[in-house]
Amino acid sequence: MSIPLLSYSLSTQNQRVAGYEISGGDEQSTIYSTDSLPSASEMDEVIxxxxxxxxxxxxxxxxxxxxxxxxxxxxxxITIKDFVKGLILSDAFRKLNYDANNNYRFVEMCVQRVLGRDIYNERERLAWSIVVAEKGIATFVNMLLDSDEYMENFGDATVPYQRRRYLFSRSSGEMPFNLKTPRYGEEFRGKLCKPQFIWQGVIRSFKPQEAKAKAGDPSLFLNMVRSVSPSARF
Structure with a gap:
C-alpha cells in the first residue's frame, strides 16, 4: 500500500505575497515563453x-x-513543459543531482528549479522525499509538473523561473537559488574526504640506532629463539 502525500502548511513566502514593484526592474526574472511564436534566435534564448x-x-x-x-x-x-520534464529525467541530470545527493537535498533542488520557490518547511521536504523513495523520480517529477501551482504560474509554454526575488524590506532581492545552494549536500561532502586505511598486520616498533642491541648482547639470541618458537620460555 503506497503512502499518500503528506500534508504541509503553506508558509507565507516572498512569491506568495502580492507585488507592487515597477515592472521591468533588475530584480525581476525575465520570462521566456513560446506563446508568441519566437524566431530561431529567440528560441535559442528560450532553450x-x-x-x-x-x-x-x-x-x-x-x-x-x-x-x-x-x-x-x-x-x-513538444511543449516547454515536456522539454523541462525531459531535462530533469535525463541521465545527465540524474548523475549530477540525484546520484550526488540524498533524497532531501534532491527534493529541495527540484522544487526550487521546477516550481521557482524554496520549500515551505521540513514537512514538505519529508513529504516529497517519501514520494521519491517509494514511487521513483519519474512520478515525483510528474507530480510537480502536473500540480496546480506549476500550471497556474508557468503552464505549458513558459520556462520556470525564480518567482518574486524582489523584497521591499531589503536593498536587494533574494539571492538566486543557483548561488544560494551548493551543488552537493553536507552528507555527500563528508564522503569526499580521503579514505582511511586500517592496517590489519603486525604493528612493529622501531628502536633508534643507539638503543639497539650490540654484538655479543644475550638479548639477540633470545629474540632469535622467540621468532622461531613463540611459545619458548626462558
Missing amino acids: WAAYRQIFSEHQILKSTRQPFLESQLRFNQ
Whole structure:
C-alpha cells in the first residue's frame, strides 16, 4: 500500500505575497515563453533559459545537452513543459543531482528549479522525499509538473523561473537559488574526504640506532629463539 502525500502548511513566502514593484526592474526574472511564436534566435534564448533554470549555469556542459529534445521543441512537437520534464529525467541530470545527493537535498533542488520557490518547511521536504523513495523520480517529477501551482504560474509554454526575488524590506532581492545552494549536500561532502586505511598486520616498533642491541648482547639470541618458537620460555 503506497503512502499518500503528506500534508504541509503553506508558509507565507516572498512569491506568495502580492507585488507592487515597477515592472521591468533588475530584480525581476525575465520570462521566456513560446506563446508568441519566437524566431530561431529567440528560441535559442528560450532553450538556454530552460537549461540554466534546470541544470544551473555551472552544470551546463556538452554532456548535459539534449539535442533530440531541442529538435522536438524547435519543431513544436513538444511543449516547454515536456522539454523541462525531459531535462530533469535525463541521465545527465540524474548523475549530477540525484546520484550526488540524498533524497532531501534532491527534493529541495527540484522544487526550487521546477516550481521557482524554496520549500515551505521540513514537512514538505519529508513529504516529497517519501514520494521519491517509494514511487521513483519519474512520478515525483510528474507530480510537480502536473500540480496546480506549476500550471497556474508557468503552464505549458513558459520556462520556470525564480518567482518574486524582489523584497521591499531589503536593498536587494533574494539571492538566486543557483548561488544560494551548493551543488552537493553536507552528507555527500563528508564522503569526499580521503579514505582511511586500517592496517590489519603486525604493528612493529622501531628502536633508534643507539638503543639497539650490540654484538655479543644475550638479548639477540633470545629474540632469535622467540621468532622461531613463540611459545619458548626462558
